[in-house]
Amino acid sequence: MALVTATAALGTDEDLQPLLDALDHHGITASAPCWDDGDVAWDAFDLAVLRSTWDYVPRYEEFLRWLDATEERVRVLNPATVVRWSTDKRYLTDLAARGVPVVPTEFFEPGGPPPQLSGDAGELVVKPVISAGSKDTARYSDARAAEQHVITLLAKGRAVMVQPYMGGIDTHGETGLVFFDGDLSHAFRKAPILALDAPPTAEFFAPEEITAREPTADERKVGDATIAACEPGLLYGRVDLVPGPDGLPLVLEVELAEPSFFLAYAPGSADRFAVAVGARLGR
Ligand SMILES: Nc1ncnc2c1ncn2[C@@H]1O[C@H](COP(=O)(O)OP(=O)(O)O)[C@@H](O)[C@H]1O
Ligand SMILES: [Mg+2]
Missing domain, CATH: 3.40.50 (Rossmann fold)
Structure with a gap:
């Protein structure tokens, strides 16, 4: 294989x-x-x-x-x-329609109406709907600066999304839940990445600080509900959560294409993956 x-x-x-x-x-x-x-x-x-x-x-x-x-x-x-x-974060709309709690998101399409962002809700995050590794993703204190970033991406033909910055990530971090064959294998914590009003990373990927994590009961619940809301029969999946304004977990991202598993932080996890692959090969 x-x-x-x-x-x-x-x-x-x-x-x-x-x-x-x-x-x-x-x-x-x-x-x-x-x-x-x-x-x-x-x-x-x-x-x-x-x-x-x-x-x-x-x-x-x-x-x-x-x-x-x-x-x-x-x-x-x-x-x-x-x-x-x-690989297109517009899936957040599908997940929300299936009852999964997701980070509130506004989408903008090239050729669509120009963005009019309100600064009332606090800091804003702008990212392309097709993006990875925090590339082209930035956090703004000023809605006009955020709008400018949206306009620049739209001009390049990229659909764009805007979210409120989920401040709970600053203390709790982001929780990644890794599933093999529909079952939770392990979780990890990713430290917050976006500095306020800093330009997007110029690297292939923004550096990530990972540690092992025992997910909370609420995180497990939302993780399971998210995987259940996706297509059945996935070999693997990763659900990334951040605390919402009330502290309850919201889905930031679902990775079903090429997620890092961060196996080094979870003893036995590589074996669990091998077992899942073996089952697909009829072993
Ligand atoms: N709404 C948000 N609130 C807080 N942090 C965010 C938000 N959106 C993105 N981030 C930060 O930016 C990083 C990259 O965004 P993410 O949505 O995970 O896209 P990708 O990993 O595909 O680049 C996240 O790991 C997180 O640190
Ligand atoms: Mg991510």
């Missing part, structure tokens, strides 16, 4: 070696080809699991074309329909 990465991500996926080791331990032969390596014989694999195809944002159309073509040749997990849905 293949754990699919990207040329641009080589050497940066800290989960990859632990996953390869765990799969090997479970008698599953795995390698880590790059999605953008044109020489890979995808039909030679019995399964291709997307893991660190992290340059998909600037190469979105090219990536989706590769994904569709590859799905013709090998079973891909999570499947292309799920990847399409979960």
Whole structure:
């Protein structure tokens, strides 16, 4: 089987070696080809699991074309329909409609009416709907400056979303819940990333500070409800939560395409993933 990465991500996926080791331990032969390596014989694999195809944002159309073509040749997990849905944060609207508590979000489309943001609600976060690694994402004290960022992204043809800054993240952090085959494997805490009125990261990814986390009962509940609201049968999924104004968890993001699992913070988690993969291979 293949754990699919990207040329641009080589050497940066800290989960990859632990996953390869765990799969090997479970008698599953795995390698880590790059999605953008044109020489890979995808039909030679019995399964291709997307893991660190992290340059998909600037190469979105090219990536989706590769994904569709590859799905013709090998079973891909999570499947292309799920990847399409979960790489465009407009899915928050779907989740909200299914009763999942999500961070309140306003969306703006290129060619649509110009943004008129109110500063009354406090600080604002602006990000493209298709984004990863906090790229092009920034936090503003001033609604006019936030509007300017929206306008700049729209002019580049990118749909944009605006959220109130969830201040609870400053103390509690963000909680990531990692699910394998629908079951919670482990959780982690990610420290807040966005400095007020600072420009978006110039790196491939903003640096992240991760620690192990025991999720609260409310976080588990919202995590389970979120996975239940997504397509059934996911090999893996990650639900990222932040405290809302009343302290209760809200979904910031659902990662079903290429989430970091942060396995190093959760003993046994790589084995749980290998078991989930083994089940897909009929082991
Ligand atoms: N509404 C928000 N309130 C507080 N922090 C936010 C908000 N939106 C994003 N962030 C911060 O920005 C980071 C990146 O945003 P996120 O929505 O996770 O997109 P991605 O990880 O796909 O770039 C988060 O990890 C969090 O630290
Ligand atoms: Mg995120």
